[in-house]
Amino acid sequence: MARIHPLPAELVNQIAAGEVIERPASVVKELVENSLDAGARRIEIDIEDGGARLIRVRDDGAGIDADDLALAISAHATSKIASFEDLERVGTLGFRGEALPSIASVSRFALTSRTAAAGSATRIEVDGGKPHSQRPAQHAPGTSVEIRDLFYNLPARRKFLRAERTEFNHIDDLVRSIALAREAVEIRLSNNGKVVRLYKPVREDGEADRRLADVLGDGFVGNSLRIDHAGAGMRLSGWVGLPTASRSQADQQYFHVNGRLVRDRVVAHAVRQAYADVLFHGRHPAFVLFLELDPQGVDVNVHPAKSEVRFRDSRLVHDFLYRSLHEALSATRAGMQPGHESSTEPAANDLRPVLRNQSGFRLGVGEPLADYAALLGTPSASARDFPRLAGRSDGSTEAAAADIPPLGFAIAQLHGIFVLAQNAQGLVLVDMHAAHERITYERLKLAREGEGIRSQMLLVPLLIAVSEREAGIVEEHAERFAGLGFDVVRSGMQGITVRRVPTLLAGGDVSQLVRDVIADLAAHGSSRRIEEVGNELLSTMACHGSVRANRRLSLPEMDALLRDMEATERSAQCNHGRPTWVQLSLQELDRLFLRGR
Structure with missing residues (x-):
């Protein structure tokens, strides 16, 4: 055995990159989360060759001070936490200070940023973990990060990348989840120079369905229930798909904890139990859910990619999720319209009276009744012969429809x-x-x-x-x-x-x-x-x-x-x-x- 020795900084970062960066979508996730933590209201994402050739994320956030630019690409340097108490109450998406140095160690990396108070932007480049000197640059307040030739210095890792379309689909799915969680942020996604997604920001609560439809389609909006339950110090809000709108795959399941998209077995088990009584065998429910709770009640530092969490009281969380979803699904009745503003009732004048022919089968017909009665060879009928669906004597079909x-x-x-x-x-x-x-x-x-x-x-x-x-x-x-x-x-x-x-x-x-x-x-x-x-x-x-x-x-x-x-x-x-x-x-x-x- 060789003697124990410290690893070179570049190798440390590359090892960290192996944990944090699974594929180009992982890079996009880390960069977009940094933009959101910086208060960005507009984020532009440019992708080339599925992210293998280029990933560029540009935002209008707070920016990075020129004196801090070199620290931003240093391992375990961050502005988001400063003590163990901060780590116990993480309120940001990023907090470790690992992402940028890890990404820079396996790519040709460039960071350009400007604060609102600065007269000009500053740019720093890193090639395979080796930083170049800083220089002035042109840039509006905010930050741009460019990653070119991902894994160029790790051929074995580069070989594990899938086809361009596959890698881009992973990025697209990630951007969908972020667009659902941050509806006030405008997000633009381009692929090989062509804009493929443009999610306009939601300014009012009543526009939330529009963002949902932009991301998942009108079909999801028209076949889901909006829920908002609070209790036990937690709040669960979002949309759950109707059981009859289930899917063959679990491809429309988005669960966010304090704004962070996660996968968790406690959550999965609670959802599965809530749908157990209403879901066809082998089908999967669709949902977009947001759980809010005290940051001290959840540990977000349990997975290198931050895609999993650990709840302090998992049983309480499980029971709250199950009961909230179970109650929402239990409240559904046949004939109920989904609880969305986008689901509108038909106009009252679409209501047609009913006429019974000689066979006893009732036919929907329009006015005038006497003409249709003669056409069908039946006795003339008046509205009071079938009061259940006919209009009122004062001609108010609206009142009849309400009954x-x-x-x-x-x-x-x-x-x-x-x-x-x-x-x-x-x-x-x-x-x-x-x-x-x-x-x-x-x-x-x-x-x-x-x-x-x-x-x-x-x-x-x-x-x-x-x-x-x-x-x-x-x-x-x-x-x-x-x-x-x-x-x-x-x-x-x-x-x-x-x-x-x-x-x-x-x-x-x-x-x-x-x-x-x-x-x-x-x-x-x-x-x-x-x-x-x-x-x-x-x-x-x-x-x-x-x-x-x-x-x-x-x-x-x-x-x-x-x-x-x-x-x-x-x-x-x-x-x-x-x-x-x-x-x-x-x-x-x-x-x-x-x-x-």
């Missing part, structure tokens, strides 16, 4: 499977089995909650061999097991005994269920395993107890089903996550028949 329930009123049954209804927006189609399945399921859950978790004694106590650590968890959480309907005690160093189990689960694999609960308690400090397994059984019961296909329903029965859907939590999806209803607006129907062209 129409969200899902409207049934007009027919199709192939014994679907209910057709007319509401103020147009035509509603309902899968009657899926809808009744959700209604039955929710009622079973309410009945169970009213009775509490019943349990029964086992004729022969069940002895389960576990690790010493798992046995300790059972001993520590004995009361929690009792609240779940179990009587579990520790028996020896590596064993537990189950004497009582929930009645609903008595026929299941008790041993595996107890092990799963222990694993949940070890990872998250809580478990919904019993409730989830119980819900699966109730879901099966609801499926078998719901109306089946080809069962003929009368109009009053169909209307009763619609009213129950409007009053039942999560009724927009069945127990398996499939949609229970579909709305076709009059505009969509017009397009189907090329009306107005």
Whole structure:
């Protein structure tokens, strides 16, 4: 073995670069975060060859004093923290002072900056970690950082870069997340000299949906719920996608903690549990969420790229996230419009009265009623013959529309499977089995909650061999097991005994269920395993107890089903996550028949 010796500064920075800089998108992240910390209101990002040839980030922030420019590219030099107390309450995106020297050590680097008080800008260049002398330059107040030939002096790292399109897509995704978190900042992204993204700043709260639509599209805005919950010293705000707008991949999931985009298993588990009852198997929810809490409650210094955090009280955070999201999703009802200003109600004059023909099927027709009645060969009808959807005697269709329930009123049954209804927006189609399945399921859950978790004694106590650590968890959480309907005690160093189990689960694999609960308690400090397994059984019961296909329903029965859907939590999806209803607006129907062209 060689003698211990200090590493050269250039090698130290290159090692740090290996931790901080995974790909060009990592460089963009560090530079843009510095711009945001400097108070920038406008950020321009120029990319060439996926970032391998050029990355340039220019901002209008506070700038760097000329005397501090050399320090900016020195390891562990920063203006953002000065003491251990500052490190415990990090309020900026950057704080280590590693990014610039690490980037400069593996590229041809140039930094140009000017403060508002300075008469001119100053520029410093670094080539592979070796700085050149400073010189005056032309630059508006703010900072520009240029990175050329990334990893030119580390050929092995450069070979790991993917295709240009792949690297740029990673940069694009990063810029999307930043645009969502900092809606007051204008961001421009150019690729090979062409502007591909221009996110205009949001000046008022009412414009937040515009930024959201610019980043994720109108489809996300029209199929998401806006939430804003506060409690336990935390606040959760943002948008959660409706379960029926789930995606095949987890590509639209943005979670920010105090403005920092992070990936966290506690968050992922809470979101997955909140959607467990409404999401189709194999699908992923879409969301843009912002969690705000005391900086002392979260440690941001646990990952070199700062993409992960550690919560001081992870169980409290988990429960708050789960309950906030669960409550928001529970409040959804069939017929509810997404809570966004961009989702507007159709004009009142789109409401059309209904006429019944000789077959008993009601047809939407326009005025005058007498002419259409004659055309169809039916007796003349007046508005009071079908008061449910017709206008008032004073001609006020607005008042009539206000009286129409969200899902409207049934007009027919199709192939014994679907209910057709007319509401103020147009035509509603309902899968009657899926809808009744959700209604039955929710009622079973309410009945169970009213009775509490019943349990029964086992004729022969069940002895389960576990690790010493798992046995300790059972001993520590004995009361929690009792609240779940179990009587579990520790028996020896590596064993537990189950004497009582929930009645609903008595026929299941008790041993595996107890092990799963222990694993949940070890990872998250809580478990919904019993409730989830119980819900699966109730879901099966609801499926078998719901109306089946080809069962003929009368109009009053169909209307009763619609009213129950409007009053039942999560009724927009069945127990398996499939949609229970579909709305076709009059505009969509017009397009189907090329009306107005």
